[in-house]
Amino acid sequence: RKEVEQDPGPFNVPEGATVAFNCTYSNSASQSFFWYRQDCRKEPKLLMSVYSSGNEDGRFTAQLNRASQYISLLIRDSKLSDSATYLCVVEWAGYALNFGKGTSLLVTP
Amino acid sequence: DAGVIQSPRHEVTEMGQEVTLRCKPISGHNSLFWYRQTMMRGLELLIYFNNNVPIDDSGMPEDRFSAKMPNASFSTLKIQPSEPRDSAVYFCASADRAWNQPQHFGDGTRLSIL
Numbered sequence: 001r002k003e004v005e006q007d008p009g010p011f012n013v014p015e016g017a018t019v020a021f022n023c024t025y026s027n028s029a030s031q032s033f034f035w036y037r038q039d040c041r042k043e044p045k046l047l048m049s050v051y052s053s054g055n056e057d058g059r060f061t062a063q064l065n066r067a068s069q070y071i072s073l074l075i076r077d078s079k080l081s082d083s084a085t086y087l088c089v090v091e092w093a094g095y096a097l098n099f100g101k102g103t104s105l106l107v108t109p
Numbered sequence: 110d111a112g113v114i115q116s117p118r119h120e121v122t123e124m125g126q127e128v129t130l131r132c133k134p135i136s137g138h139n140s141l142f143w144y145r146q147t148m149m150r151g152l153e154l155l156i157y158f159n160n161n162v163p164i165d166d167s168g169m170p171e172d173r174f175s176a177k178m179p180n181a182s183f184s185t186l187k188i189q190p191s192e193p194r195d196s197a198v199y200f201c202a203s204a205d206r207a208w209n210q211p212q213h214f215g216d217g218t219r220l221s222i223l
């Protein structure tokens with residue numbers, strides 16, 4: 001099983017700050033990439049897919065660098081409700097998703 | 110629309126007992142996945158079904174674990190006999206086509222083996 005590595009954090013940031021998470025993966029053949037969000041004692045939920053050209057969804061921007069096998073997530077204007085664990089997810093073997101252990105974010109007033 | 114439905118939400122039982130976890134995938138999804146999540150190991154894929162057929166069970170930890178999918182709307186994960194190290198949160202997820210698609214998770218079953 002190929003690995004997905006994330007900084008576990010925690011990242012403590014004030015409301016309104018911009019925060020970035022990074023993730024590296026080892027399977028150069030992976031074709032699909034996602035960011036999931038998991039709240040405490042809840043299930044993982046899809047936040048956004050990550051496309052080669054980079055993509056944005058409101059305050060969230062995801063970037064993919066295939067050459068460096070690196071994925072990033074940028075959150076602008078952080079809200080208290082953004083506090084959660086963010087899971088970097090990389091497809092392997094076509095059907096399976098390999099989940100990183102997550103980066104914990106705490107947004108403070 | 111109903112999401113992935115799992116039951117029970119919580120299960121506490123003594124070691125040696127049989128445990129059965131249940132999952133109803135999203136209607137129309139033909140791929141189903143069972144995961145286990147612990148603090149130490151994160152999310153681990155246990156088994157993957159496509160069109161009700163087990164495709165990859167290499168993540169099933171040992172023979173005490175078994176999974177079935179008798180039809181497109183129901184799957185079970187069974188542990189017999191259970192051990193304290195099986196304590197974890199077990200998630201079921203489904204996807205519309207397996208390849209390169211995001212998966213949608215159920216609420217999970219929080220299992221404690223005493």
